Amino acid sequence: MTDAPIASGPYDVALLTPDEMASADRLTIAGGISGRTLMGAAGRAVAEVAQAMLGGPGGGGNGVRVACLAGPGNNGGDAFVAAETLRCEGVDVVVFSVCDIDRLAGDAAWAAAAYRGSVEPLGAFTGDGCALVIDGLFGAGLSRPLDAEIANLIETVERAGVPVLAIDLPSGLCGRSGAVLGKAFTADRTVTFFRPKPGHFLEPGRSHCGVLDVRQIGIAPDVLETIAPRQFVNRPALWRADLSLPVDAGHKYDRGHAVVFSGSASRTGAARLAAGAALRAGAGLVTLFSPAGAILVNAAQVTAVMVERCDGERDLARHLDDSRLKAFVLGPGFGVGGTARAYATQILKAGRFLILDADGISSFADRPEELFDEALGQAGEGGPNLVLTPHAGEFKRLFPDLAAKGSLSKLDRTREAAVRSGAVVVLKGRDTVIAAPDGRAAINANGTPWLASAGTGDVLTGMICAQLSQGTPTFEAACAGVWMHGRSAELFGPGLIAEDLAGQLPAMFAELLA
Numbered sequence: 056m057t058d059a060p061i062a063s064g065p066y067d068v069a070l071l072t073p074d075e076m077a078s079a080d081r082l083t084i085a086g087g088i089s090g091r092t093l094m095g096a097a098g099r100a101v102a103e104v105a106q107a108m109l110g111g112p113g114g115g116g117n118g119v120r121v122a123c124l125a126g127p128g129n130n131g132g133d134a135f136v137a138a139e140t141l142r143c144e145g146v147d148v149v150v151f152s153v154c155d156i157d158r159l160a161g162d163a164a165w166a167a168a169a170y171r172g173s174v175e176p177l178g179a180f181t182g183d184g185c186a187l188v189i190d191g192l193f194g195a196g197l198s199r200p201l202d203a204e205i206a207n208l209i210e211t212v213e214r215a216g217v218p219v220l221a222i223d224l225p226s227g228l229c230g231r232s233g234a235v236l237g238k239a240f241t242a243d244r245t246v247t248f249f250r251p252k253p254g255h256f257l258e259p260g261r262s263h264c265g266v267l268d269v270r271q272i273g274i275a276p277d278v279l280e281t282i283a284p285r286q287f288v289n290r291p292a293l294w295r296a297d298l299s300l301p302v303d304a305g306h307k308y309d310r311g312h313a314v315v316f317s318g319s320a321s322r323t324g325a326a327r328l329a330a331g332a333a334l335r336a337g338a339g340l341v342t343l344f345s346p347a348g349a350i351l352v353n354a355a356q357v358t359a360v361m362v363e364r365c366d367g368e369r370d371l372a373r374h375l376d377d378s379r380l381k382a383f384v385l386g387p388g389f390g391v392g393g394t395a396r397a398y399a400t401q402i403l404k405a406g407r408f409l410i411l412d413a414d415g416i417s418s419f420a421d422r423p424e425e426l427f428d429e430a431l432g433q434a435g436e437g438g439p440n441l442v443l444t445p446h447a448g449e450f451k452r453l454f455p456d457l458a459a460k461g462s463l464s465k466l467d468r469t470r471e472a473a474v475r476s477g478a479v480v481v482l483k484g485r486d487t488v489i490a491a492p493d494g495r496a497a498i499n500a501n502g503t504p505w506l507a508s509a510g511t512g513d514v515l516t517g518m519i520c521a522q523l524s525q526g527t528p529t530f531e532a533a534c535a536g537v538w539m540h541g542r543s544a545e546l547f548g549p550g551l552i553a554e555d556l557a558g559q560l561p562a563m564f565a566e567l568l569a
């Protein structure tokens with residue numbers, strides 16, 4: 056079964072919760088494709104990946120042993136199908152079953168009955184002489200922490216250093232939240248079916264999955280019209296069609312005028328990082344609004360980015376008379392306090408786009424509703440006017456209750472924050488989540504560890520600001536900015552610092568627009 060690409064569009068990058076996946080199963084079976092057909096295709100896909108891990112088709116035929124761990128449900132059923140497929144291909148395979156196979160039911164019982172190889176009790180597994188472990192213990196049906204026997208087995212596998220191929224999810228991992236329930240396998244590869252789950256991309260889940268293979272097993276994409284998933288992997292298929300890009304007959308004002316607020320004379324670098332990124336990412340014009348004391352510092356260090364004095368609300372009110380000023384970045388290096396709050400309120404009241412980051416967010420720490428009330432009243436036809444780009448610490452300042460609610464996944468937490476604030480919320484991390492008040496959310500999956508460096512967050516605000524200034528709808532603008540930021544880091548490679556990111560945007564655009 057090939058991983059045939061689906062027609063490009065948001066549903067191409069949809070994520071399905073375990074419950075939504077079960078609906079996809081049910082709709083497909085109701086449509087006449089049996090659960091056994093799905094399980095057969097799933098198991099054969101697992102066997103194909105196993106052979107690749109063993110050194111290519113037939114690679115398993117050279118006497119190596121493969122251990123298939125089979126759980127009590129359909130995840131175990133997939134394991135039995137994989138085992139029988141490998142056995143027929145000459146692989147020395149043994150199934151270690153968590154229960155007597157006569158206790159299996161439904162499709163799993165069918166798969167176990169079709170398996171002609173040997174079955175051992177799970178407790179007999181030692182890992183000796185084993186070249187690969189296929190984890191078919193638990194998948195989408197995991198509903199509680201693993202018991203001691205399974206947790207000990209995972210430790211046995213880890214001590215033996217045997218590569219692990221997980222079916223659907225590494226056992227112990229919650230497919231909805233990416234949380235580890237007690238203990239979980241750390242797989243080298245994970246094969247999942249039809250569409251990934253949020254838990255494949257949310258930490259720590261993502262770090263437990265290894266290389267993720269998404270295989271098609273016969274579920275038709277049209278089930279997604281019924282399911283209508285609202286979460287996605289953040290990839291260009293989600294927003295590429297919505298990007299506003301330069302047109303032949305256009306001029307710089309068509310691409311929007313972006314503004315970044317500078318901090319005081321000794322704190323201007325962050326704003327310049329954002330401003331430079333905004334210009335490089337596509338804004339037609341970018342101006343640094345600078346306090347008088349920092350004008351010379353800024354003017355001496357920019358060229359195409361312009362500098363204007365802005366010292367207080369009267370200055371800003373005058374600037375806002377220019378309706379061409381489309382999108383504003385407030386926060387990087389700005390300073391925490393009443394001025395930031397006043398500026399943010401003025402910009403939102405003027406119906407302009409505001410990306411609030413760093414000090415801008417912290418300025419509302421003890422009065423978030425002041426900001427939210429303003430934002431909730433200002434959503435335009437393209438979506439919210441406000442984008443918040445907190446890291447976990449800043450998120451906690453605005454949404455302390457959500458940050459403390461352990462039962463929420465990062466996806467849930469960010470979604471609730473978006474509804475409460477009326478903003479598109481970008482909760483940063485290795486698994487950055489972007490959520491809109493209308494319920495849509497995306498989990499970012501690109502980038503490199505080198506992004507954990509001072510100033511990269513400032514650059515991100517500039518990249519998002521550039522999309523907003525050009526007229527891209529708010530949620531798509533934030534998703535595009537986050538993806539461009541991660542891809543720029545990947546293109547640069549090791550040794551990255553914040554100043555290196557904007558310079559990678561031309562190569563990123565060349566790929567994106569090819």
Ligand SMILES: NC(=O)C1=CN([C@@H]2O[C@H](COP(=O)(O)OP(=O)(O)OC[C@H]3O[C@@H](n4cnc5c(N)ncnc54)[C@H](OP(=O)(O)O)[C@@H]3O)[C@@H](O)[C@H]2O)[C@H](O)CC1
Nearest residue numbers: 093094128129130193194195196197198199200201223248
């Ligand atoms: N379209 C698809 O994606 C397909 C998926 N397939 C595979 O099916 C599994 C889901 O199978 P399911 O039987 O629903 O669930 P699991 O096999 O993951 O779990 C089996 C049962 O285990 C029990 N359980 C849950 N947590 C624990 C735990 N910590 N310890 C012990 N037992 C646990 C639970 O039953 P309970 O009654 O005890 O609650 C589970 O039901 C999916 O992951 C895919 O691999 C299809 O085969 C092909 C199509």
Ligand SMILES: [K+]
Nearest residue numbers: 190193224226
């Ligand atoms: K599994």
